[in-house]
Amino acid sequence: MTGKTLYDKLWEDHLVREADDGTALIYIDRQLLHEVTSAQAFAGLRDAQRKPRRLVTNLAVADHNVPTTDRSAGIDDPVSRLQVETLDRNCAEFGITEFDMADPRQGIVHVVGPEQGATLPGMTIVCGDSHTATHGALGALAFGIGTSEVEHVLATQCLVARKMKNMRVTLDGTLSEGMASKDMILAVIGQIGTSGGTGFAIEFAGSAVREASMEARMTLCNMAIEAGARAGIVAVDEKTIEYVKGRPFSPAGELFDTAAQAWRLLVSDADAVFDVEHRIDVSTLRPQVTWGTSPEMVANVDDVIPNPKDAPDEGKREGWSRALEYMDLRPGTKISSIAIDKVFIGACTNGRIEDLRAAASVAKGRHVAGNVKQALVVPGSGLVKKQAEEEGLDKVFIEAGFEWREPGCSMCLAMNADRLEPGERCAATSNRNFEGRQGYGGRTHLVSPAMAAAAAVAGHFVDPNQL
Amino acid sequence: MEKFARYSGVVIPINRNNIDTDAIIPKQFLKSVERSGFGDNLFDAWRYLDQGEPGEDCSNRPVNKDFVLNQKPYRTGTFLLARENFACGSSREHAVWALRDFGIRTVIAASFADIFYNNCFKNGVLPIALPLADVDWLFARDAEKGPFTMDIDLEAQTLTSEDGNVYRFEIDQFKKMCLLEGLDDISLTLQHESDITAYENRRAKEAPWLYPDFGA
Numbered sequence: 312m313t314g315k316t317l318y319d320k321l322w323e324d325h326l327v328r329e330a331d332d333g334t335a336l337i338y339i340d341r342q343l344l345h346e347v348t349s350a351q352a353f354a355g356l357r358d359a360q361r362k363p364r365r366l367v368t369n370l371a372v373a374d375h376n377v378p379t380t381d382r383s384a385g386i387d388d389p390v391s392r393l394q395v396e397t398l399d400r401n402c403a404e405f406g407i408t409e410f411d412m413a414d415p416r417q418g419i420v421h422v423v424g425p426e427q428g429a430t431l432p433g434m435t436i437v438c439g440d441s442h443t444a445t446h447g448a449l450g451a452l453a454f455g456i457g458t459s460e461v462e463h464v465l466a467t468q469c470l471v472a473r474k475m476k477n478m479r480v481t482l483d484g485t486l487s488e489g490m491a492s493k494d495m496i497l498a499v500i501g502q503i504g505t506s507g508g509t510g511f512a513i514e515f516a517g518s519a520v521r522e523a524s525m526e527a528r529m530t531l532c533n534m535a536i537e538a539g540a541r542a543g544i545v546a547v548d549e550k551t552i553e554y555v556k557g558r559p560f561s562p563a564g565e566l567f568d569t570a571a572q573a574w575r576l577l578v579s580d581a582d583a584v585f586d587v588e589h590r591i592d593v594s595t596l597r598p599q600v601t602w603g604t605s606p607e608m609v610a611n612v613d614d615v616i617p618n619p620k621d622a623p624d625e626g627k628r629e630g631w632s633r634a635l636e637y638m639d640l641r642p643g644t645k646i647s648s649i650a651i652d653k654v655f656i657g658a659c660t661n662g663r664i665e666d667l668r669a670a671a672s673v674a675k676g677r678h679v680a681g682n683v684k685q686a687l688v689v690p691g692s693g694l695v696k697k698q699a700e701e702e703g704l705d706k707v708f709i710e711a712g713f714e715w716r717e718p719g720c721s722m723c724l725a726m727n728a729d730r731l732e733p734g735e736r737c738a739a740t741s742n743r744n745f746e747g748r749q750g751y752g753g754r755t756h757l758v759s760p761a762m763a764a765a766a767a768v769a770g771h772f773v774d775p776n777q778l
Numbered sequence: 779m780e781k782f783a784r785y786s787g788v789v790i791p792i793n794r795n796n797i798d799t800d801a802i803i804p805k806q807f808l809k810s811v812e813r814s815g816f817g818d819n820l821f822d823a824w825r826y827l828d829q830g831e832p833g834e835d836c837s838n839r840p841v842n843k844d845f846v847l848n849q850k851p852y853r854t855g856t857f858l859l860a861r862e863n864f865a866c867g868s869s870r871e872h873a874v875w876a877l878r879d880f881g882i883r884t885v886i887a888a889s890f891a892d893i894f895y896n897n898c899f900k901n902g903v904l905p906i907a908l909p910l911a912d913v914d915w916l917f918a919r920d921a922e923k924g925p926f927t928m929d930i931d932l933e934a935q936t937l938t939s940e941d942g943n944v945y946r947f948e949i950d951q952f953k954k955m956c957l958l959e960g961l962d963d964i965s966l967t968l969q970h971e972s973d974i975t976a977y978e979n980r981r982a983k984e985a986p987w988l989y990p991d992f993g994a
């Protein structure tokens with residue numbers, strides 16, 4: 312008998328029942344809730360006169376709609392305000408723990424979960440948000456669901472599911488100076504494509520993953536969904552256990568030691584067989600910049616915009632042409648010559664302390680270029696913000712001409728007031744470069760925090776090491 | 779949920795790969811706390827020439843006449859045809875709600891993103907993955923001979939084009955039954971309540987740190 316993958320183990324640990332046709336009921340240990348995808352689920356519960364099965368497994372926080380400027384006056388936009396207030400009311404009515412907008416722990420749900428110890432190794436974690444994959448960095452099985460499933464989990468603590476297939480992406484080698492896990496994951500997506508992981512749980516393995524910090528692993532798993540995989544996972548090691556220790560929702564004392572023993576088993580067996588394997592040597596990797604409207608449209612900073620004529624097939628040719636038209640870019644243009652209008656540093660991809668440190672180290676002693684109209688730094692949570700301020704990063708950014716904001720999803724998807732105007736071009740540390748994602752008609756280039764800061768001070772893309 | 783009945787309708791072709799859920803229903807419309815009312819904003823940025831806002835009356839907005847949803851007879855179509863990786867990106871179920879509100883009950887594509895695929899079944903919308911060659915043929919059929927209708931028979935798992943071409947498709951039998959019967963998933967799951975309770979009691983002993991509410 313061959314060994315099991317980490318995903319196999321997580322799946323089996325949560326299997327409540329399985330029918331002969333493979334339809335399974337799996338148990339969910341943690342549900343994270345936010346304002347955009349929960350209102351209709353709570354309404355459904357109310358209509359059917361149902362109650363959440365286990366209140367303690369739920370944690371809510373408003374993040375998508377919240378303003379990142381002064382919040383003392385509340386939310387200006389009445390539609391956004393209603394949505395956030397609806398979450399507050401639903402949590403109060405049903406008895407669910409919520410970090411509301413005034414709570415110092417408020418932030419992006421995928422930053423808050425791990426930070427609070429609400430994300431633990433070995434858990435199944437869901438949220439009505441595709442970037443739930445982030446939590447897999449702690450050796451959890453975490454994936455995004457729709458609102459009907461949010462309601463289903465509230466009511467039953469289970470989901471109807473079928474087992475996914477196993478993919479392993481092995482990242483070996485040592486990243487060169489100034490490179491980050493964002494560059495690794497963009498390169499992975501460039502290689503396997505935006506649907507390469509559809510139907511799979513991706514385990515990220517290899518020496519570069521073992522060397523990566525917990526924050527860097529979260530960035531990797533965050534964008535598994537951009538490769539089509541609902542779940543990204545990293546095996547548990549001592550770094551994981553050290554990270555979880557002492558956090559508010561984490562077990563303490565003897566119970567922690569018992570848990571840690573179980574968590575240490577959350578690795579793929581040496582003889583486990585994956586359905587698909589990919590390998591990338593990251594030691595030769597260069598800083599990555601997306602140039603199109605799908606995360607797979609990515610190139611090295613030293614490259615030029617590709618020509619659709621060179622696309623591997625007709626579908627891609629058509630896609631590249633359309634993307635270049637939307638992005639107002641021409642084949643052969645050097646990536647490093649593309650000038651930008653705005654910069655966004657933050658999001659569940661890159662809104663953690665390590666990301667802000669990387670960006671600040673580039674910004675320090677420099678200034679945002681004259682052609683850059685706005686450079687936003689939006690911490691992923693109130694606690695990240697506090698930590699950054701204790702380290703003086705806020706001053707570094709402000710002195711360099713960046714705006715230092717309150718935590719939230721912000722310009723990753725522009726549901727609040729932070730957005731691109733039509734035609735504006737942005738260097739963003741977020742995860743999606745879709746048409747209009749950061750604002751109607753806006754143009755997004757996905758990059759690492761160091762690259763975003765470098766682009767802010769240079770006014771165009773540039774290898775952060777060559778500033 | 780309404781039962782999924784056999785029906786016929788016009789096929790709306792959108793010949794693109796990787797159509798994302800941000801395109802299907804842009805973010806500003808996600809501020810709604812309702813489950814319906816999204817149909818006028820389906821593909822909003824492609825369908826209109828201006829930037830849409832939630833709650834706005836769309837009947838006076840300038841439309842993009844080149845976009846298929848603004849053309850007869852597609853504007854009353856009930857099948858959507860796309861290429862690979864349809865509805866990738868955000869998990870927003872609003873994407874399905876917008877398609878359903880517009881009147882689309884069946885989406886045919888070469889492949890789907892996983893979360894959207896699941897969301898469809900919760901709302902009486904049927905996603906059908908066909909081989910790329912068949913999808914190519916359907917696009918060519920529309921491009922060369924103009925709009926055409928399809929007939930869907932979920933019971934028999936067949937799609938039939940008005941030219942008489944029959945496409946058999948695969949579907950998970952549990953999901954098929956739920957659609958045909960219009961069943962509410964939650965009630966079905968609660969039929970297994972004793973299994974859930976047994977699991978919890980066993981697991982609370984194995985992993986007590988996950989069950990602070992179960993006492994010692």
